[in-house]
Amino acid sequence: MKALSFIFRAANSLCIRQVEQRTLFARCGMCGSASSNSKFEPGFGLLFDIDGVLVRGKTPIPAAKKAFQKLVDSNGQFVVPVVFVTNAGNCLRQKKADHLSHILGVPISQDQVMMSHSPLRMFKKYHDKCVLVSGQGPVLDIAKNLGFMNVVSIDMIRESFPLLDMVDHNRRPKLPSSPVVNFPKIEAVILFGEPIRWETNLQLIVDILLTNGNLNNPYESSHSSHLPLLACNMDLMWMAEAQAPRFGHGTFLVCLENIYKKITGKDLKYEALIGKPSELTYHFAEYLIREQAAQMGWRAPIRSLYAIGDNLMTDIYGANLYNRYLVERAARKSAKAVAKVVAGTGTPATVPQEVDTDNAWESELASPTATSCKSILVCTGVFNPLTEVPKDASQCIKETVFHGHRDFHFDPALVEPGHIVPDVNAAVELIFEQEKYEMPV
Numbered sequence: 001m002k003a004l005s006f007i008f009r010a011a012n013s014l015c016i017r018q019v020e021q022r023t024l025f026a027r028c029g030m031c032g033s034a035s036s037n038s039k040f041e042p043g044f045g046l047l048f049d050i051d052g053v054l055v056r057g058k059t060p061i062p063a064a065k066k067a068f069q070k071l072v073d074s075n076g077q078f079v080v081p082v083v084f085v086t087n088a089g090n091c092l093r094q095k096k097a098d099h100l101s102h103i104l105g106v107p108i109s110q111d112q113v114m115m116s117h118s119p120l121r122m123f124k125k126y127h128d129k130c131v132l133v134s135g136q137g138p139v140l141d142i143a144k145n146l147g148f149m150n151v152v153s154i155d156m157i158r159e160s161f162p163l164l165d166m167v168d169h170n171r172r173p174k175l176p177s178s179p180v181v182n183f184p185k186i187e188a189v190i191l192f193g194e195p196i197r198w199e200t201n202l203q204l205i206v207d208i209l210l211t212n213g214n215l216n217n218p219y220e221s222s223h224s225s226h227l228p229l230l231a232c233n234m235d236l237m238w239m240a241e242a243q244a245p246r247f248g249h250g251t252f253l254v255c256l257e258n259i260y261k262k263i264t265g266k267d268l269k270y271e272a273l274i275g276k277p278s279e280l281t282y283h284f285a286e287y288l289i290r291e292q293a294a295q296m297g298w299r300a301p302i303r304s305l306y307a308i309g310d311n312l313m314t315d316i317y318g319a320n321l322y323n324r325y326l327v328e329r330a331a332r333k334s335a336k337a338v339a340k341v342v343a344g345t346g347t348p349a350t351v352p353q354e355v356d357t358d359n360a361w362e363s364e365l366a367s368p369t370a371t372s373c374k375s376i377l378v379c380t381g382v383f384n385p386l387t388e389v390p391k392d393a394s395q396c397i398k399e400t401v402f403h404g405h406r407d408f409h410f411d412p413a414l415v416e417p418g419h420i421v422p423d424v425n426a427a428v429e430l431i432f433e434q435e436k437y438e439m440p441v
């Protein structure tokens, strides 16, 4: 039961790996900034989850400040590239950066922040289409900031079609309304995050899908496909101040998928699922890490990524999935190199089909330099190492209680963390130790 072994390790609090609280890197006594001396150039980058790692709701986790004191020099400059990868999506990056600067006590730039919707800036083919956005917070501003030029909100639909939102009896219109003309045809639906009034959004999104984007049309469920649907943040649950996890956007998606299936008999299909654990999100995060390293003048390629999170199904699954991609990519590259060598000798060589079909995003984001993405699980959030272990180990984690998204397969190897540590400060110490990193002074 290798797949479950970490549960047993973690369930016994005494078994949690205690990272030694000793000084892990010798102070070399040299002066100068991190960017001016190649000795200090990091060959690794850090991806931090936020909720459950750095904060619980609005409350900072004490270990976070200690961890970040290790990551900046005396001028407050980062000594390693750091990106915050959150599945939150209800605000602009700058607001999140300001909040992080405040709680961590170090200046954070918006370029270091990746929200669940950030990779949508890559979906340029939708940027000039009329898109419906669902979520809460400044959704119109967020969409425009990502490059979408023609955006409609759920509230705009409610106002134009008051007869459609009928679940809450108190919101039903008192007077009949006249037919709506000139409302734009919706061409795609983008789900940023959980809305405030789920029933309204569920109703209106299903309406849009079943009318092919024109709410004056009757329902038409016989089509083999529906409008393009792009969803961010698949987290079933997340951890705030409450003792137990709270519903996340993944729970909203479960509702939407099941309602659509019940009404049409067909599966809801996504054009894209982004946010952790999707591979695209890690591609984008690595791209930001490389950009940051370049801006700092660090020329050493970033070979290792470390992803620190509190959620097995999101942070650990995502990091391990990306690691698997990096390993397979390296194998493909080496197969290609071997094939070229063989071809060069005049021997006919058959290159496997996938060799020449590198991920489409690589052309947009440039090829990754990382060869590994290691997952580190902290015990300050969703994951609770003190949870009692059931007598029947098979009840711990199995497909029937898989909290990942419908379209992501359960794979025990993907939810096994590389390391389990008490908190984010221990995670940073562990990484410095593994990288034998000497911090500049």
Ligand SMILES: [Mg+2]
Binding pocket: 049, 050, 051, 052, 053, 309, 310, 311, 381
């Ligand atoms: Mg989290």
